[in-house]
Amino acid sequence: MHYSHTIKISSLKYSYREETAFPVLNGIDLTSGENEYILLCGASGSGKSTLCRTFNGLIPHFYGGSLEGYVRIAGVDTTIRTVGDMLELVGMVFQNPEAQLFCSTVEHEIAFGLESLGLAPSEIKSRVKRAAEKLSIADLLHRNPHTLSDGEKQLVAIAAATALSPKLIVLDEPYANLDPSNVQGVRCALKEIRRQGVCIVIAEHRLHYTLPDVDRVAVIHNGRIVIDTPPALLLPRYVKEYGLEFPLYGPREEKIEIPGPPPGAETVLSVENISFSRNGTSLLKDISFTLRKGECIAVLGANGAGKTTLLKHINGLYRPDKGKITLMELDTSQKKIPELARYAGIAFQNPDSQFFKLNVRDEISAGADALNCYDEKWINSLVDLFGLEKLLKRAPYRLSGGEKKRVAFASALAAKPAVLALDEPTAGQDARFRSALSGFLSELTAEGIAVLLVTHDLLFAKQNAHRFLLMAKGKIISEGTPGKVISDKTAMRLAGLLPAERMKDDA
Amino acid sequence: MTLDPRTKLLLSVFYVILVVFSYELLPLLFEWVFILLLILIAGKTKEHLRWFKAVAPMAIFFGAVVWWSSDGKSAFIAGFKLVNIASVFFAFFTSTSPEDLGNALVKAGMPYPVAFVMSVSLQFVPVMARKAGNVLDAQRSRGIPIGPGLKAVRYFHVLLVPVLIQSIRLAEELAEAMESRGFGRPGRTFLKDYKMRPADWIAVFTGMLLLAAFFLLRQS
Numbered sequence: 257m258h259y260s261h262t263i264k265i266s267s268l269k270y271s272y273r274e275e276t277a278f279p280v281l282n283g284i285d286l287t288s289g290e291n292e293y294i295l296l297c298g299a300s301g302s303g304k305s306t307l308c309r310t311f312n313g314l315i316p317h318f319y320g321g322s323l324e325g326y327v328r329i330a331g332v333d334t335t336i337r338t339v340g341d342m343l344e345l346v347g348m349v350f351q352n353p354e355a356q357l358f359c360s361t362v363e364h365e366i367a368f369g370l371e372s373l374g375l376a377p378s379e380i381k382s383r384v385k386r387a388a389e390k391l392s393i394a395d396l397l398h399r400n401p402h403t404l405s406d407g408e409k410q411l412v413a414i415a416a417a418t419a420l421s422p423k424l425i426v427l428d429e430p431y432a433n434l435d436p437s438n439v440q441g442v443r444c445a446l447k448e449i450r451r452q453g454v455c456i457v458i459a460e461h462r463l464h465y466t467l468p469d470v471d472r473v474a475v476i477h478n479g480r481i482v483i484d485t486p487p488a489l490l491l492p493r494y495v496k497e498y499g500l501e502f503p504l505y506g507p508r509e510e511k512i513e514i515p516g517p518p519p520g521a522e523t524v525l526s527v528e529n530i531s532f533s534r535n536g537t538s539l540l541k542d543i544s545f546t547l548r549k550g551e552c553i554a555v556l557g558a559n560g561a562g563k564t565t566l567l568k569h570i571n572g573l574y575r576p577d578k579g580k581i582t583l584m585e586l587d588t589s590q591k592k593i594p595e596l597a598r599y600a601g602i603a604f605q606n607p608d609s610q611f612f613k614l615n616v617r618d619e620i621s622a623g624a625d626a627l628n629c630y631d632e633k634w635i636n637s638l639v640d641l642f643g644l645e646k647l648l649k650r651a652p653y654r655l656s657g658g659e660k661k662r663v664a665f666a667s668a669l670a671a672k673p674a675v676l677a678l679d680e681p682t683a684g685q686d687a688r689f690r691s692a693l694s695g696f697l698s699e700l701t702a703e704g705i706a707v708l709l710v711t712h713d714l715l716f717a718k719q720n721a722h723r724f725l726l727m728a729k730g731k732i733i734s735e736g737t738p739g740k741v742i743s744d745k746t747a748m749r750l751a752g753l754l755p756a757e758r759m760k761d762d763a
Numbered sequence: 764m765t766l767d768p769r770t771k772l773l774l775s776v777f778y779v780i781l782v783v784f785s786y787e788l789l790p791l792l793f794e795w796v797f798i799l800l801l802i803l804i805a806g807k808t809k810e811h812l813r814w815f816k817a818v819a820p821m822a823i824f825f826g827a828v829v830w831w832s833s834d835g836k837s838a839f840i841a842g843f844k845l846v847n848i849a850s851v852f853f854a855f856f857t858s859t860s861p862e863d864l865g866n867a868l869v870k871a872g873m874p875y876p877v878a879f880v881m882s883v884s885l886q887f888v889p890v891m892a893r894k895a896g897n898v899l900d901a902q903r904s905r906g907i908p909i910g911p912g913l914k915a916v917r918y919f920h921v922l923l924v925p926v927l928i929q930s931i932r933l934a935e936e937l938a939e940a941m942e943s944r945g946f947g948r949p950g951r952t953f954l955k956d957y958k959m960r961p962a963d964w965i966a967v968f969t970g971m972l973l974l975a976a977f978f979l980l981r982q983s
Contacts, residue, residue: 309939312943314939314942314943318938318939318942338947339942339943339945339947340942340945340946340947340948343943343944343945343948348940348943348944350936350939350940352936354890354933355933355936355937355940356936356937356940357940358883358886358887358937358940358941359862359886360860360861360862360882360885360886361860361862363954364860364862364954367954368944368945369944369945370954371951371952371953371954372944372945372946372948372951373945373948373952374948374950374951374952375952376952377952377953377954377955377956380952380954381954384954402886402889402890416944568900571904573900573903573904593903593904593906594903594906594908597903597904597905597906598906600904601904601905602901602904604897604900604901604904606897608925608928608929608932609894609897609898609900609901609925609929610898610901610902610905610925611924611925611928612902612920612921612923612924612925622905622907623905623906623907624906626905626906626907626908627906653928667905668904668905670905671905671906
């Protein structure tokens with residue numbers, strides 16, 4: 257079929273339900289040539305993911321709703337053809353690595369789309385092999401996808417799409433759950449695909465990972481593309497206006513060393529030489545550190561470095577094989593979890609893991625109720641701090657991702673603990689959320705709450721933590737002020753945290 | 764070379780029939796040793812040991828129930844039968860991938876969506892187990908006393924609600940991913956060609972003969 261644009265979207269309007277007055281997409285126009293690499297960015301809720309789903313017809317065919325205008329990919333109108341028909345033209349890669357792989361081996365996974373096309377087994381085999389080799393994952397072909405790292409899972413999802421030789425690959429926040437070294441791997445893979453003449457559309461919040469790679473940036477705001485420009489011309493003022501990530505081309509960030517608590521601040525958590533192993537694998541080796549009142553420590557490292565395992569030790573979810581943990585002068589080995597939960601609140605990465613009440617208000621106070629330490633005044637102040645007044649009567653699992661996180665933070669603090677631990681709080685969140693979270697953290701530390709920030713998000717850690725603990729393979733390999741740890745290049749490389757592009761030169 | 768998944772399924776069914784109709788210790792022991800040998804040849808003894816440890820309490824419980832209603836010997840035989848059947852399940856599932864099973868069943872006439880749902884559900888058992896573990900951790904961190912013990916019953920919804928909501932969400936996301944990869948497209952082929960080779964027919968035939976011989980011998 258003859259066509260002049262790989263993507264041609266014209267006055268596209270869409271709403272998920274017919275009756276809503278405000279369409280999610282409100283007049284999108286976008287065209288692209290054959291081999292372009294386009295970044296879609298914008299705050300959460302701006303319509304990025306929705307737009308992504310129109311490229312292969314998931315919208316409107318899978319989601320329903322009402323749509324005006326048209327989307328043509330390689331000359332084919334996706335609003336008329338079915339999702340299955342678009343298979344050879346558009347490959348989709350989603351945000352959640354876990355929920356897009358469903359076969360027992362990587363080989364079957366990559367083969368799935370080719371099987372859908374109805375190709376002969378010999379042809380399928382050779383195309384699976386080629387696709388895997390191009391992304392350097394041929395050694396994973398016989399592994400079970402669920403045993404892979406999140407970065408590897410994303411590569412498999414990309415290979416499953418490229419095996420069909422589509423004209424366009426669409427990725428919806430592929431980096432949201434990945435640590436820096438995995439992001440690098442996926443970035444390289446995308447550049448390779450790009451070289452083969454495939455058009456790429458990537459929706460992402462994390463601009464510092466994407467801007468250096470793309471040809472064009474389209475900024476979405478309230479369902480419209482408000483800016484469409486080469487990355488070099490993306491002005492700093494847009495960043496603030498449209499809720500994008502940190503200023504990129506503004507004056508270089510001065511070296512911030514946030515003053516920590518006064519030297520005499522009391523120790524609330526002390527971890528002494530703990531080691532822990534499970535099923536014969538050693539997960540933590542000889543970890544020691546102390547956390548003081550009002551202090552914020554960032555525990556940094558790649559996925560699998562043992563950060564979350566360490567976190568689970570502070571309230572007794574895991575018990576160390578060796579060593580000792582003291583929380584508010586209590587020896588944790590002598591105490592049960594509920595007793596420790598009074599003093600240490602943990603908000604895990606996925607807030608959906610804890611929501612079971614019908615409204616936000618009950619959800620926040622559930623822990624405090626169970627611990628018999630409900631304090632109305634304190635709960636109200638948490639509602640204030642996290643800006644939850646308007647959400648109190650809503651069902652927690654119906655909130656947006658950022659709102660859910662805020663509810664989870666408030667609920668972790670409900671018992672007024674001395675220590676708050678946050679596990680990857682920024683994963684998949686936009687710049688607005690990140691700057692709001694920075695504000696919460698400084699208010700909490702000012703009140704004397706000690707914060708343990710577990711993350712692989714170096715930028716965020718640098719802006720909020722007084723001290724860094726850098727972990728790799730279950731060990732602390734470097735610690736101290738952020739500046740000191742970041743300048744320890746050997747350790748940073750070992751931890752898989754290559755400094756992000758724009759931090760490279762000032763490190 | 765390995766047998767076709769359909770052959771393996773059929774042989775496993777024969778084996779289960781054989782076990783169900785064995786009422787004496789000796790034939791059961793003989794059958795079990797046979798399966799253990801197969802597992803040994805396949806080099807899966809270690810995994811089987813782990814499986815056995817998981818199954819043993821169930822077999823003991825089952826045996827105890829039988830003992831309560833009849834005698835010790837029947838109890839032992841009943842428990843042993845369970846172990847036997849569990850072992851053949853183990854042998855079948857470790858040697859056959861869910862896709863192979865599903866695809867082979869499609870070839871044998873089962874509708875594709877049914878076979879597919881079956882094989883995908885098997886994939887996601889460990890994923891859901893991990894999610895349930897995360898829920899437990901999150902709730903216990905908030906001081907909600909969910910865990911072993913009587914109190915757990917009172918707080919069961921604390922585990923159930925998040926797990927259910929997450930599985931519904933996971934199912935939606937998966938459906939979207941599958942759709943995007945052409946799940947519903949007609950004319951699907953398979954990576955592997957499933958063919959009954961001579962070895963398959965010989966295996967099935969031998970199995971039938973043995974089964975027939977067993978019943979004839981039992982009659983006499």
